[in-house]
Amino acid sequence: MAPSSKAEKKAAMDAAAWMFNVVTSVGIIIVNKALMATYGFSFATTLTGMHFATTTLMTVVLRMLGYVQPSHLPLPDLLKFVLVANFSIVGMNVSLMWNSVGFYQIAKLSMIPVSCLLEVVLDKIRYSRDTKLSICVVLMGVGVCTVTDVSVNGRGFIAAFVAVWSTSMQQYYVHFLQRKYSLSSFNLLGHTAPAQAASLLLLGPFLDYWLTNKRVDRYDYNTASLIFIFLSCTIAVGTNLSQFICIGRFTAVSFQVLGHMKTILVLIMGFFFFGKEGLNLQVVFGMIIAVAGMIWYGNASSKPGGKERRSHTLPTNKTETR
Numbered sequence: 519m520a521p522s523s524k525a526e527k528k529a530a531m532d533a534a535a536w537m538f539n540v541v542t543s544v545g546i547i548i549v550n551k552a553l554m555a556t557y558g559f560s561f562a563t564t565l566t567g568m569h570f571a572t573t574t575l576m577t578v579v580l581r582m583l584g585y586v587q588p589s590h591l592p593l594p595d596l597l598k599f600v601l602v603a604n605f606s607i608v609g610m611n612v613s614l615m616w617n618s619v620g621f622y623q624i625a626k627l628s629m630i631p632v633s634c635l636l637e638v639v640l641d642k643i644r645y646s647r648d649t650k651l652s653i654c655v656v657l658m659g660v661g662v663c664t665v666t667d668v669s670v671n672g673r674g675f676i677a678a679f680v681a682v683w684s685t686s687m688q689q690y691y692v693h694f695l696q697r698k699y700s701l702s703s704f705n706l707l708g709h710t711a712p713a714q715a716a717s718l719l720l721l722g723p724f725l726d727y728w729l730t731n732k733r734v735d736r737y738d739y740n741t742a743s744l745i746f747i748f749l750s751c752t753i754a755v756g757t758n759l760s761q762f763i764c765i766g767r768f769t770a771v772s773f774q775v776l777g778h779m780k781t782i783l784v785l786i787m788g789f790f791f792f793g794k795e796g797l798n799l800q801v802v803f804g805m806i807i808a809v810a811g812m813i814w815y816g817n818a819s820s821k822p823g824g825k826e827r828r829s830h831t832l833p834t835n836k837t838e839t840r
Contacts, residue, residue, distance in 0.1 A: 539760035557743040561726040567718030569754030577708040589705040609681030616674035625678035648818035659808025689770035703762035
């Protein structure tokens with residue numbers, strides 16, 4: 519009875535963590551789309567810096583209240599994480615600007631095989647045939663939903679390559695650091711958010727000016743836009759936290775596979791809120807394929823041998839307490 523109860527509790531916690539990530543991720547996409555499309559706030563990198571600044575404030579408050587215990591993350595690991603995470607953010611923004619929507623979506627889809635490769639090479643993970651096939655079905659379904667016109671250019675390909683590899687590395691590194699140093703999601707955010715906030719708030723205005731030819735300090739800040747910026751930053755706290763929680767529980771590959779459910783939800787929400795692009799037969803067909811693949815992946819990867827580590831253990835360092 520006890521093992522079953524423990525398994526049920528874990529499943530409930532996994533589902534809660536995933537729903538938390540889905541709600542906050544979809545919410546922030548809708549809010550940011552309104553902020554940029556309606557109010558013309560096109561400074562994506564600076565806005566991300568604001569998100570991490572707000573997240574830093576949250577971790578400081580929680581530490582003061584005693585909900586987050588003191589922990590240790592070596593400076594070299596922190597710097598490597600911040601480097602790949604910032605390359606991910608900048609790479610995604612530049613890739614979206616330089617590439618067609620179709621190629622941008624293909625680049626995002628390629629994160630799953632890249633994440634698989636990282637787990638196979640670095641963590642000695644072995645996937646069963648059914649697990650591999652289910653991932654292919656997910657990719658095919660999401661591709662049918664989202665990929666339309668595809669045009670490739672040299673600089674766009676380089677930007678997409680950097681974005682894909684840095685994002686995959688960043689998500690792998692979240693799981694790696696949590697296991698290696700026995701860090702909770704709150705603790706890891708407490709170490710990484712301040713460094714990301716500082717670096718992105720310094721870099722962001724210059725990068726955004728390069729991408730948009732507009733200066734963030736000359737933006738017309740009015741009450742409505744400030745409310746949306748505040749709302750975006752507030753939701754981002756949950757998005758950042760839930761991402762760390764989910765990757766810590768599911769690994770980067772599972773996070774990527776299940777993450778495409780958010781793509782489907784965004785398409786549906788976009789239809790209801792913005793109504794510009796209807797749900798045509800191709801999109802609906804792609805959604806059905808993708809959801810079927812996700813269900814298959816969940817069943818295949820949870821079976822014995824579906825996804826397992828090959829006699830490889832990761833050295834762990836206990837969290838330092840002062």
